[in-house]
Amino acid sequence: MRVVAGKWGGRTIRAPRGTSVRPTTDRVREAVFSILGDDVKGCVVLDLFAGTGAMAIESLSRGAAGAVLVESTTAALNALRANLAALAAKDAVCLPLDYREAVRRLSAKGRTFDLVFLDPPYGKGLVGQSAELLSRSGILAPGAVVVAERASRDPGETLPAEWSERADRRYGDTRITLYDIPGPRGHAPPDGKKKQEKR
Secondary structure: OEOOOOOOOOOEOOOOOOOOOOOOOHHHHHHHHHHHHHHHOOOEEEEOOOOOOHHHHHHHHOOOOEEEEEOOOHHHHHHHHHHHHHHOOOOEEEEOOOHHHHHHHHHHOOOOEEEEEEOOOOOOOHHHHHHHHHHHHOOEEEEEEEEEEEEOOOOOOOOOOOOEEEEEEEEOOEEEEEEEOOOOOOOOOOOOOOOOOOO
């Protein structure tokens, strides 16, 4: 795999061997970021099931201000850390935690995010579970965008009623859905401190 575009465009993203990690393909990433457009620039990203870190890395390459990547499995975590180190991704923070504990800690710290990627293991209902957790946590900034990835064959899941579906696409076995969170867009910078409004 490679970074599709931006400052790291063409750089390699490594994935562990075997089937334990299912990285988002270059084609699907390109499609997602085509839909997102300029929403990526200056945003703060949360990659809640980061795997190799491909989605957050693509975001940083295209101008995101910072990213938190959550991953708990050893093989994926090793690949993720190697990818961030190879790119010298200084604006990325890796949390080696279960997604529920990560959300709890980020909420306790008052962190908020503009762009969230949900790409959990297929077929386990984790998109709906993690979406509900996010909606209660207070870490979604007003005007945030959530990108959910699941198998095309997976049954539908109930997501928070206040989330507005922006786009729903299928690419082979992969289904990508983008949701807009109510409110004007705004975010805290990577250090978690709110920017002061210009007067």
